[in-house]
Amino acid sequence: MNEVVIIGGGQSGLSAARALNHHGIRPLLLEAGPEPTGSWAGYYDSLTLFSPARYSGMPGQDFPGAAENYPHRDEVVDYLRRYAGTIDADIRADTTVTAVEAGSRGEFLVRTGTGDEIPAAGLIAATGSFGNPHLPAMPGFTGRLSHVADYRNPKAHHGERLIVVGGGNSGVQVAYELAEVADVTLATRAPITFLPQRRDGRDVHHWLAESGFDQLPPQWLIHYLGGPLVMDTGDYRAAVEDGRLRRREMFTAFDGDQVVWPDGERERVDTVLFATGYRPHLGYLDPLGALHDGMPLHGGGLSMTHPGLGYVGLEFQRSFSSNTLRGVHRDAEYVVEALVAHVRDAPAAAGVSTGSGRTPV
Missing domain, CATH: 3.50.50.60 (FAD/NAD(P)-binding domain)
Known part of the structure; x- marks a missing residue:
């Protein structure tokens, strides 16, 4: 069984993988796109960051170029591509997660579009929101x-x-x-x-x-x-x-x-x-019962419904900078601390019987 599966390979998923590495865990990271650069390649052509390079880097790797330069979309894609190369993870691109269900032993069962069923003791949902744009229902327009x-x-x-x-x-x-x-x-x-x-x-x-x-x-x-x-x-x-x-x-x-x-x-x-924003792209968690009206039930990124389930990359998850290049690592580190305790069965180690029937990895 995998210790931790991360769904989503953009800045949020990579930050979570890096945090797990610091605890000695090599995660399985599933990315729907062709490479672990998240949704950046899909943004409009002229997009530039509002934060200069000085404030756009992630831990362990500064953003290249002049400190006061505002990086272009394609520069961010290149940066994340290089960043993924510094992470110790089993990264599987072109892998879409279709559903997550609860297993009989307290584990998560991650189902993919290719028919795979992947068991995991811990799960991090890091799929952001770009895949779920909010388009209000306004009938009657012929344009x-x-x-x-x-x-x-x-x-x-x-x-x-x-x-x-x-x-x-x-x-x-x-x-x-x-x-x-x-x-x-x-x-x-x-x-x-x-x-x-x-x-x-x-x-x-x-x-x-x-x-x-x-x-x-x-x-x-x-x-x-x-x-x-x-x-x-x-x-x-x-x-x-x-x-x-x-x-x-x-x-x-x-x-x-x-x-x-x-x-x-x-x-x-x-x-x-x-330009009415996005909603969390988490439909694959519907079978698990972790959502309410499509929104995750969580506190600071830790699921309130399923121990071992965490979120990284939600807007305002824990702070103003939660889903940004410069700030997502703080949320990832916070979520991973609890997740590692879960997958290593901290309750049992502390003498607490949970009665969950979860099988340690």
Whole structure:
């Protein structure tokens, strides 16, 4: 039986594998894609990190290049590819997990798309959310509806009348890019909150790290953050303020190829592009009973339903930086500490009889 199986081979899964290595465990890591670089290769072509290289590295390997450079999507893919080479794990790419079930001896049974059944004493779900984009149900529109997860570049939208829905980083960045070739309106439920990329000559990530904001727990963050923050170099705010990028309050309905704005105005639209975020990509845990309405039942990444099940890479899992390159290792280390105790049967070693019938690895 495997001691620990990790599902997902992006930054979260690799961070978990590295943490397990420090406890002498060589995990089995299952990645649905062709290589352990997560979802990065699937993001839009112009994507760059909002954190400079100085704050984008993971433990054990600095991000290459100039410290103040903002890495491009492809640079992140290359970085993760190299990082995976430093991990001692049995990495199986092109392996999709279809379901996880409970075994008769307290173990997890991981089923794959190729028909394999893999037993594991411990399990880490590190599949992130990119595979589960949130597309609101808004019937009645005869134009094109899409999600930013499927967007690559502006070429396909040249000359269109287009609405981008969402006031977060992706929505604003993509709308700004599209405005160069299309007639774009950014539709949001509230005014956009811009956070300057640089303050007092330093990138905002310096202040996030130095102040400790990066590690504030989600229970406190809700008191500080009124909504999404958009990292702004100055270009985005300026484009909204001078009208190059129009922002309107969210439309109320669709009617054929038109949207209906709150003031009753109707406007013909070719495409509505939703930048409405993602939900955890964890459907394979449904048979286990570890989810509620698709959301994991957990505390800080430790399952509240199944001992031995942990999560890494959830947004705001334990802090502001939980699912970022710079911060995911802290959550991985926290989850792995408990997981290692479980797979090595700490209750029995302490003289506690759990009655679970779990067979130690």
